[in-house]
Amino acid sequence: MIRGDESIDDFRFFTLDFEQPADHRHPEGEKFLQRMTLFHRSVTAPMVIDTEGAEIFAEPIAAEPVDLLKGNQVTVEHRFYGTLTPASRDWKLLDVWQSAADAHRVVRVFKTIYGARWLSTGVFRGGTAALLHRYFYPNDVEGTIPYAERHSLGLQDVRVPRFLANVGDAACRDSLKAVQRAALARRAELTPLLAAQSEWGFTFDTLGVDKAFEFSVVRLSFNFWEYLGLAPYDCDTIPGPTVSAEELFAFVDLVAGPSYTFSDQALNSPVGPESYQCATELGAPLYPEAELWPLLRYPGGQVPTFLPPTGVAKVYNPLPMLKLELWTRLHARNVLIVDGALSPWSASAFGVSSRNDSYRVVDPAGIGFYGTLSALPEPQRTFFFERLSDWADAPVHPPALSQGKLAPRYEKRMRHR
Numbered sequence: 001m002i003r004g005d006e007s008i009d010d011f012r013f014f015t016l017d018f019e020q021p022a023d024h025r026h027p028e029g030e031k032f033l034q035r036m037t038l039f040h041r042s043v044t045a046p047m048v049i050d051t052e053g054a055e056i057f058a059e060p061i062a063a064e065p066v067d068l069l070k071g072n073q074v075t076v077e078h079r080f081y082g083t084l085t086p087a088s089r090d091w092k093l094l095d096v097w098q099s100a101a102d103a104h105r106v107v108r109v110f111k112t113i114y115g116a117r118w119l120s121t122g123v124f125r126g127g128t129a130a131l132l133h134r135y136f137y138p139n140d141v142e143g144t145i146p147y148a149e150r151h152s153l154g155l156q157d158v159r160v161p162r163f164l165a166n167v168g169d170a171a172c173r174d175s176l177k178a179v180q181r182a183a184l185a186r187r188a189e190l191t192p193l194l195a196a197q198s199e200w201g202f203t204f205d206t207l208g209v210d211k212a213f214e215f216s217v218v219r220l221s222f223n224f225w226e227y228l229g230l231a232p233y234d235c236d237t238i239p240g241p242t243v244s245a246e247e248l249f250a251f252v253d254l255v256a257g258p259s260y261t262f263s264d265q266a267l268n269s270p271v272g273p274e275s276y277q278c279a280t281e282l283g284a285p286l287y288p289e290a291e292l293w294p295l296l297r298y299p300g301g302q303v304p305t306f307l308p309p310t311g312v313a314k315v316y317n318p319l320p321m322l323k324l325e326l327w328t329r330l331h332a333r334n335v336l337i338v339d340g341a342l343s344p345w346s347a348s349a350f351g352v353s354s355r356n357d358s359y360r361v362v363d364p365a366g367i368g369f370y371g372t373l374s375a376l377p378e379p380q381r382t383f384f385f386e387r388l389s390d391w392a393d394a395p396v397h398p399p400a401l402s403q404g405k406l407a408p409r410y411e412k413r414m415r416h417r
């Protein structure tokens with residue numbers, strides 16, 4: 001079902017609803033409509049499938065490989081996110097294989113129209129989804145380029161706090177810690193400001209305002225480094241601990257977004273599906289609490305099994321991600337993992353082998369988002385462009401990007417992650 005069509009720059013942009021089986025093991029059963037977008041340039045150009053790790057923001061911003069190859073792009077919303085979810089709401093159907101099968105079915109159908117070579121990409125959870133799709137269906141695409149992919153060992157990955165204790169500039173880390181301690185010490189001043197966001201339609205009946213606020217403050221340093229380089233995620237924007245309650249809350253709100261993470265509305269989607277996935281297969285980071293311990297009222301509460309959805313069985317199965325890790329290290333061909341040394345997700349990156357024409361590139365001063373490949377120094381830039389060109393069987397068209405900077409369209413996309 002086509003929901004919209006518009007012409008933008010040199011492509012046509014469509015919003016689509018694509019019928020999927022709720023359970024690919026029983027395709028004759030329940031169906032649901034999966035939201036997709038399509039960037040169409042030419043049926044003879046390469047196609048890139050962008051596996052979103054969550055809902056789609058139907059804004060026409062192409063991925064970096066699409067820009068480089070002047071190709072097409074089909075973007076696939078992850079099942080159980082957004083508004084188009086199986087009516088049965090059977091959480092057992094939210095697993096990595098079912099999601100990969102969604103992408104496989106999209107590829108199978110669209111290859112009847114787009115006959116040139118296919119690549120896959122994604123960012124954060126979407127990058128991991130691209131790798132999982134390739135693991136389960138290795139012949140769907142010729143190459144995979146995941147950005148800042150996430151990979152956690154267990155329900156509280158201890159590699160993350162070790163990373164956050166050493167990332168970036170020491171003065172910046174100290175400023176963030178000071179803000180966290182001040183926000184928790186002054187919670188009586190700040191929590192009413194969060195509660196006041198009920199005027200915007202946010203409620204906190206599930207966790208309560210106090211717990212939602214504390215959880216957000218604990219996540220502050222992770223979120224800050226995850227999005228470093230996009231205002232207000234910059235060391236120069238960190239306020240002092242003695243600023244007004246309004247200014248201190250504004251920083252916590254912008255960086256950690258308690259209403260967009262722990263309100264009742266957020267816990268329904270996208271946080272509910274994410275928590276379920278983390279609790280059952282994907283795992284999750286351990287958010288550092290040790291230095292904040294005396295100020296915490298709910299220590300250890302951010303284990304994904306403790307978060308909604310409630311009343312649902314959640315049993316952690318590490319095997320899918322361990323198998324994926326083994327596959328990427330030993331067998332994955334034509335994979336280019338793009339990471340940034342400042343992103344906390346780089347602490348848990350997948351490994352690959354150049355023997356399989358697979359590589360991992362790390363931006364030493366960035367987070368591994370779209371634009372990273374174009375900003376690489378030579379000869380790296382040319383080498384990886386050649387690999388993309390070979391995989392796609394198409395020429396690369398290097399964009400006019402200032403080295404080390406994201407194009408404005410990528411910054412806009414970054415705000416949606």
